[in-house]
Amino acid sequence: xxxxxxxxxxxxxxxxxxxxxxxxxxxxxxxxxxxxxxxxxxxxxxxxxxxxxxxxxxxxxxxxxxxxxxxxxxxxxxxxxxxxxxxxxxxx
Amino acid sequence: xxxxxxxxxxxxxxxxxxxxxxxxxxxxxxxxxxxxxxxxxxxxxxxxxxxxxxxxxxxxxxxxxxxxxxxxxxxxxxxxxxxxxxxxxxxxxxxxxxxxxxxxxxxxxxxxxxxxxxxxxxxxxxxxxxxxxxxxxxxxxxxxxxxxxxxxxxxxxxxxxxxxxxxxxxxxxxxxxxxxxxxxxxxxxxxxxxxxxxxxxxxxxxxxxxxxxxxxxxxxxxxxxxxxxxxxxxxxxxxxxxxxxxxxxxxxxxxxxxxxxxxxxxxxxxxxxxxxxxxxxxxxxxxxxxxxxxxxxxxxxxxxxxxxxxxxxxxxxxxxxxxxxxxxxxxxxxxxxxxxxxxxxxxxxxxxxxxxxxxxxxxxxxxxxxxxxxxxxxxxxxxxxxxxxxxxxxxxxxxxxxxxxxxxxxxxxxxxxxxxxxxxxxxxxxxxxxxxxxxxxxxxxxxxxxxxxxxxxxxxxxxxxxxxxxxxxxxxxxxxxxxxxxxxxxxx
Numbered sequence: 001x002x003x004x005x006x007x008x009x010x011x012x013x014x015x016x017x018x019x020x021x022x023x024x025x026x027x028x029x030x031x032x033x034x035x036x037x038x039x040x041x042x043x044x045x046x047x048x049x050x051x052x053x054x055x056x057x058x059x060x061x062x063x064x065x066x067x068x069x070x071x072x073x074x075x076x077x078x079x080x081x082x083x084x085x086x087x088x089x090x091x092x
Numbered sequence: 093x094x095x096x097x098x099x100x101x102x103x104x105x106x107x108x109x110x111x112x113x114x115x116x117x118x119x120x121x122x123x124x125x126x127x128x129x130x131x132x133x134x135x136x137x138x139x140x141x142x143x144x145x146x147x148x149x150x151x152x153x154x155x156x157x158x159x160x161x162x163x164x165x166x167x168x169x170x171x172x173x174x175x176x177x178x179x180x181x182x183x184x185x186x187x188x189x190x191x192x193x194x195x196x197x198x199x200x201x202x203x204x205x206x207x208x209x210x211x212x213x214x215x216x217x218x219x220x221x222x223x224x225x226x227x228x229x230x231x232x233x234x235x236x237x238x239x240x241x242x243x244x245x246x247x248x249x250x251x252x253x254x255x256x257x258x259x260x261x262x263x264x265x266x267x268x269x270x271x272x273x274x275x276x277x278x279x280x281x282x283x284x285x286x287x288x289x290x291x292x293x294x295x296x297x298x299x300x301x302x303x304x305x306x307x308x309x310x311x312x313x314x315x316x317x318x319x320x321x322x323x324x325x326x327x328x329x330x331x332x333x334x335x336x337x338x339x340x341x342x343x344x345x346x347x348x349x350x351x352x353x354x355x356x357x358x359x360x361x362x363x364x365x366x367x368x369x370x371x372x373x374x375x376x377x378x379x380x381x382x383x384x385x386x387x388x389x390x391x392x393x394x395x396x397x398x399x400x401x402x403x404x405x406x407x408x409x410x411x412x413x414x415x416x417x418x419x420x421x422x423x424x425x426x427x428x429x430x431x432x433x434x435x436x437x438x439x440x441x442x443x444x445x446x447x448x449x450x451x452x453x454x455x456x457x458x459x460x461x462x463x464x465x466x467x468x469x470x471x472x473x474x475x476x477x478x479x480x481x482x483x484x485x486x487x488x489x490x491x492x493x494x495x496x497x498x499x500x501x502x503x504x505x506x507x508x509x510x511x512x513x514x515x516x517x518x519x520x521x522x523x524x525x526x527x528x529x530x531x532x533x534x535x536x537x538x539x540x541x542x543x544x545x546x547x548x549x550x551x552x553x554x555x556x557x558x559x560x561x562x563x564x565x566x567x568x569x570x571x572x573x574x575x576x577x578x579x580x581x582x583x584x
Contacts, residue, residue: 074413
């Protein structure tokens with residue numbers, strides 16, 4: 001088989017793909033963990049981060065990047081809203 | 093331990109070796125998507141656009157692929173995540189643009205359908221398509237959409253904490269609490285999504301852009317980067333004595349080339365473990381946040397010329413968006429120093445981005461010919477061409493083919509430049525982003541936190557990153573100063 005990501009040596013033992021019978025109490029705990037983590041993320045994204053965005057140095061930085069049309073989150077150069085300068089060599 | 097429903101061990105999510113191999117499936121589908129993109133763009137060519145259009149005339153022409161309106165991604169938001177689903181506000185003639193655009197679900201339906209077809213076709217080509225794929229993929233797509241929304245929050249976006257991190261987190265939270273549901277299994281195929289995404293990424297690797305800053309730019313990007321990569325890898329093996337060569341290589345590549353995208357390409361080329369890729373991305377994004385704040389301050393403290401400072405920033409900060417932001421901070425807003433610094437930094441980074449294809453190809457060859465043979469305890473055996481071919485990750489060829497075809501078309505004429513841009517913007521870029529996002533959700537769903545602990549305990553990955561980056565910072569500064577501050581000072 002031609003796969004290019006190796007499986008971890010420990011992945012089999014700990015893998016969520018191994019299905020086991022689990023007592024109801026443990027399952028309930030797992031769901032509570034998920035709900036707790038989701039609620040935590042909700043608070044961070046809906047309350048903490050919007051509040052942080054109003055604090056002055058950060059608010060000014062965000063506004064500046066927006067005004068300059070800079071996509072700070074870009075992963076590759078094609079994600080940038082950027083055109084090469086007119087004098088660039090490849091533009092003949 | 094994640095709870096589940098029965099006591100049966102399930103097979104690995106990796107598909108059986110029926111039908112086309114995973115690599116060739118990725119190559120075929122990636123090139124097919126690009127071919128469809130070019131066909132649709134050709135059919136929608138603006139009527140007034142001639143084959144021999146001049147560069148001056150081309151500036152007034154807007155050539156967008158019609159697929160662009162159907163294949164979109166979430167936008168940014170500040171306080172309400174619903175804003176991530178809105179279009180950018182458009183001004184009606186004679187009126188000021190509204191504060192917010194309209195909610196547009198069509199582009200998400202379009203991208204869901206497109207990725208569903210790609211994923212379904214990929215699994216069909218591999219010889220296994222089940223009815224469970226539709227609900228499983230739809231759920232996976234929603235999780236990927238959630239990751240994009242998390243990444244779109246303005247503070248998160250402003251620190252370049254890319255969607256890959258949140259996609260991993262979403263998957264990890266599910267797999268490490270309730271466990272990955274069995275019914276999601278038919279859609280979990282992260283490697284395949286990554287490989288198709290990489291072939292599409294190849295379309296944006298336009299070799300002609302190497303000439304952007306001429307000889308000095310190539311020296312800063314293409315001489316320093318391989319030196320740092322190789323030196324960091326050797327340092328990891330000889331000094332830190334890292335157990336995993338693939339982890340060493342992925343960290344060395346993402347630190348010296350261009351962050352997450354380089355990590356993805358290298359990890360696939362050297363058969364890294366999924367958790368090694370996750371770790372490398374986490375390290376890269378964490379240090380990027382620090383460097384995008386510190387580097388402009390350091391450049392200003394040293395009173396570097398904006399071109400030298402921009403080249404230094406472009407050559408060292410991992411993430412492309414962070415490079416643009418840091419370059420802009422070299423001077424007050426609107427100043428010449430900020431403009432020159434930002435332009436130079438982004439151009440250097442762009443040249444470095446293009447290096448990703450050469451690095452992936454080189455790593456694939458090195459791994460196939462030298463590393464894998466030693467891992468199988470056969471150092472004395474001479475590896476023949478057929479064996480290298482057998483082991484070689486073929487998707488790299490699709491990546492290179494997409495890059496070469498698009499580069500030739502792009503360089504052929506102004507018409508070709510507009511044509512390629514319409515395909516990259518309308519098809520390749522958005523689909524590649526969604527495929528990577530889906531892949532990282534899959535990796536998160538297939539990873540146990542406990543697998544990551546040993547890496548954190550040793551501290552070696554972080555030490556490797558810090559030492560490699562320190563060398564990168566020093567060498568790039570030296571080369572940037574030599575090229576842009578001394579040898580080519582008057583020609584840039």
